[in-house]
Amino acid sequence: MMTSMLFVLSALTLPGADDHPAPRIVGHRGLLRHAPENTLAGFGACADLRVGFELDIRRSRDGHLVVLHDDNVRRTTDGKGKVADLTLAELKKLDAGARFDPAFAGQRVPALTEVFALLKERRAPAVLVAVDIKIDDEDLPKDLVALARMHGVVGQLVCIGLAIEDASLRKRLKQADAKLPLARLARTADDIPAAVADPTADWVYVRFIPTAEQAARVHRAGKRLFLAGVMVSGREPENWKKARASGIDALLTDYPLDCRDTWRRAEKP
16 A cells, blocks of 8 residues: 555656746655655655655775765764774664664665665656765765766766865866766855856755746756755745745755645645
């Protein structure tokens, strides 16, 4: 019954505001209000419900890209220590679910390759994945691109985190794969022209609700608009509606299912 319900929900789509396609909703660290953050349980639910998700990447001591927000495992697992000091095998021994709820006991810290594989397994090519880059090193661009190419998900990604402010990192990521979508931060409306003109930026990342004209300017340049920040991360139905009406392309929130319900209700006569 649950599986059939998920497929019904997956098939639901939202009409666009005016002639602009409906923006993608992106769940912060997955479905963190319903499942442990940055785990396959949360990402799998997002994929089945056709909700985008954001994840955080770090590197284990033996060089694997892993998905974990903090630089220390203490808050979200039953272990302790720095992520960078633990091997992938050591990270895999930790329980990343029970602290959230005993029902999720046995969830593990995912390797990034597992998350990309899940997207293919769940047949969710339209699900947008915001990759919050928490670390940088010489091998990061090639390693990230290699995993994305291996699983065929390059076009589903948008790189945020360190990439939104580090022009050098964006350049290196583009050198690794020119098709890898990257975002650049526009702190205020005055920063939009520079972000639009930046050849390394495919997305303009803002923490304010743009006007329709600002969004249109981004779109005229062939780029997309990503909205994040405190104005939309919590339960903010009025801001969610304003953001959608402005013409954004993606919205990051802790409450993706509530946001989708809000948009659906707003469309009803």
